[in-house]
Amino acid sequence: MRKLSVSLVLGVLILMLLLAPVGAQSGAVRLALTRDEGWLNPYTYQTGYPGWNIMTLVYDTLYYPDLNNEPIPWLVRTTRVSTDGRTWTLTLRPNLRWHDGRPLTSADVKFTFEYAARVAHSRWTPTTRNLESVEAPDPQTVVFRLKQADAGFRLRTLADVPILPAHIWESVTTVAAARAFRNTVGSGPYRVEEVQDGQFYRLAANPQYFAGPVKVRELVLPIIRDATVSFTALQAGQIDANSRVLTPELVAQFEKTQGITVMRGPGFASTILQFNVEHPLLKDARLRRAIASTINTNLMVRLLMLGYATVGSPGYLHPASPFYAAGLKFEGTKARAVAILNEAGYTDRNGDGIREAPDGAPLQFTLLTLAGNPVRIRGAELIRTWLKDVGIAVNVRVAEDAAIIDQVWPEFDVCRGRRFDMAVFGWSAPVMSRPTALVDLFHSDCRIGAINIGGYKNPALDRLGEQLVTTVDPTRQKQIAAQMQKIVAQDLPIHVLFYPETIMAFRSSTYDRWAFQKGQGYVTKLSFVDPPK
């Protein structure tokens, strides 16, 4: 009896091991996602990255960012812009079709933008604010009339908003309904075939895609929430690619691994020391400069990122960004910090090791940082040590996202104020690639400077920003941007610590024609399809 059960168990185990390889895919590429992305349609996907990138495999935009983050025409064939920059006439390509076979026409485009204005979505709706009207005089032509010229119109609107099929979405009239809508009929190179709640998505190539052949027949997108697990899966060959950026400690190991290729490039995500510029002590720019001077960003890059990062530029924009003002560097040493503090009157008057302001207030601050990011936590600890060295007391507080946001950016609304001293924060790559980033980050009007979480106010910078938004000439844009960066570098409302490199790994044996988008990675339509001619 016993022997029978033992052999039975053994038999089952052997069978399992034999059958296990059946799970392995041939012809399909497995790309791991970081979290659930809803139904992969424009109103249910979750994250900017990789959510938007995956969603735009199923839906198309009028333009699409190329590997240098420049918008190239996609659904659009020709574009004509009026001299005042306020009228855009676009001609769509012929023979565009939805996955269900119906034709994609200008009526869908008109519908999409009017829908976005009506049914609130944090990403699409703001882009419609500047739209006076969208007209579809004939099935191939769309005319956009803007309220004022907008430098970012192509990148932020035309290359961002996915076009919805009117015949499907016209019956979905409320926000709640839109967020629960499961339909995934788009026009993109992939169709959603299967959605397993919380586990994976399966996409199949669209055989009739207008831009040409789709290079991968099937895409399986498993959801792996834990970073270590996702890289373990990549190493073990259970996935072929990862939307996550490779962490510094794994780079050397993965580069040495057979069958795995590592792609590296500058990263546009930033890690910054965010000041609350309205804080009674921190509103003094000299104090901010002193604090920034104690931070050895070179050491941070070496120690925390193992060298896989670029030292931060004090003007915010990354050196590889087309708008970067050359020659901006932050020079800071402990000696300089001490000199500034002494000069500005911050001395230790009562011998407790902590400096006080002229009015007696001690230089004691709480430094917030997000729990999920160990590199930033270590960074906060380093900053604490360095500031202690010059007589500034810092208490590091780690908390989960929602709690930190509640203090730093309550309700994600800059107009609601802020309740913090300093925070180790960061912005994702798309913030950097928009030319209007400097306006979003620093404009004093809380509705324009929508991510000005420090509450910085500078009228000169505001005026330059308003000019930047309406300037269409690239050379002039660069000039204005340079001036803005110089002001930011002088005033230091934020201190940019570093920009982590974008390092992506994949299994070359399964698929190796990934296209690397500067600053962002290889999850782009261009990895699967060539740009339409």
Next chain:
Amino acid sequence: MSEVSASAVPRVVRPARARIRFGGVGVVGIALLTVLVVSGALAPWIAPYDPEETTGAPFEPPSRAHPLGTNDVGQDLVSELIYGVRISLTIGFLAAVVAITIGTLVGVVAGYAGGWTDAILMRAVDVVLVVPFLPLMILLAAYLGPSFWNIILVIGVLVWARPARVIRAQVLQLRSLDFVEAARVLGASSGRVLRRHILPGVLSLSLAQFILAASNAILIEASLSFLGLGDPTAKSWGSTLYYAQVRSAFLSGAWRWWVLPPGLLITAAVLGFAFTGFALEETFNPRLRR
């Protein structure tokens, strides 16, 4: 059956005869605890480096300078683990203090007073036991924020329920004993009865429960830290494991020196408490329950 707190139900009676064997267990337990406590107390003298200082390159494997290598910012792991004794044991100890204080108070009051007080208090115990443990823990940790004291409070507030039940059962037993009944009939005040008869009987059980609560608390702190809800700036063993995990120790093979030791230390501490508590429960409990 949250994997964090292994037993949700009061332990069953164990026969007295086995006590001789468990004496050995108790000795092992106390020995383990003593070694740990002493190491923690002597940390500044026996740790080779200051754990907050970067004394090597990041992710170094074990070497003569660093017997267990370095962590992700080049701090010596041996020193981190030695200082970690202080944090982990302190959290465990203090959380158990909170839990047992509440638990004993509730248990005694409920068992002695009876009636409505008993019913209400026991329903409160029910609620705490019924609402899922780890999710509630996560909620509280997220709500209060992960400071050292908040974690102690959170663990204490969740661990008091089971001891309360056990102690209440004990109090009910004691109350029904002849000489206690006699004392009450003769007019002794509640305070006197509680002080002279009930509390002494309960104290030893509380002690045993305390030890077990402490072992529980250490495991819970480790789990919370692992989930990212602990305080990563306090160098507990749990936070050492947290950094090991998020910095891919399992992928790079570094787990052998970065993950095994703290896990073993946690196991040793919990085991020490568990053995000691086991032996104590043995010694003080069984005859009364019969």
Next chain:
Amino acid sequence: MIWRFFAGKGVQYALVLLFAATANFALPRMMPGSPLVFLAGEDVGFMTEAQRTQLYQAFGLDQPIYRQYAIYLANLAQGNLGHSFQQGRPVAEIILARLGWTVLLVGGALLLATVIGIAWGTLAAWRRGRPFDIGSLAGAMLLESTPSFWLAMIFIAVLAAGARWFPVFGAMTPGAGLRGTAHILDVAWHLVLPMATLTLITVPTLFLIMRASLLSVLGEQFITSARAKGLTERGVMFRHAMRNALLPVATVFMLNLGYIVSGATVIETVFSYPGIGRLLFEAVLARDYPVLQGAFFIVTVSVIMANIAADLIYPLLDPRVRHAR
């Protein structure tokens, strides 16, 4: 008699339920932070005041708190758990999808642990005081003292990532489209490591209870008389001792049955297993109130039901208790 018992306990449990439901409602709302990012999507900072208001209205978050509470209770009574903020889908649907996996993993582990615990406990009690018993006790306490996630990650490091015998993540191979037996085997293959870990940390409790209970029973009067009657040691063990000794184990099993639904958060995290424990964890972090409330409630209900079942069934199993009332 039994109705009075029912009524008394029933009322108490109903109160507990109500209290738990209220706590479920209140706690998430007391936490700092807003679910707006999940209502709106990521670029929330750029929304206008009007748009935010539209969103809050659409999800009923603009109502005063007591109205939200009333709506919540009313919905709860009808079994309507609302829609997830994050995913827009009905909470009941989300939970149901995860429930299957949770019950499979945690229920399976409980069952396995109980069977192993009973067998092991019996063996140890039978060989009381001998090396096997001492070793078992030490081993059980060692297992009980081990952090579950630590054990889990070592398994992954050695058996999954290292030896490649088992998958690193998930409940099934993504996108494989397997059916029938192949699918079952695939699921089983993915289940091995998480269930093994969970079983390993659950066994000690059941082992200890079984052993202690059996020893206690073996010391009772009726056992001595059974032996005096001439029954073999085996007969004594199986016919008399075990049946009585199993009672506490049954109690523990039933009570733990209620906790199955709460999942095993840490194990599910480590193995990326799509269970309810992990769902709750993520819902907390995302301030997804409906999912939080719904999942909490379901767990509370099942634990209460398990308690009731234990209360009802125990007297049936143990005649002494039946009459002692």
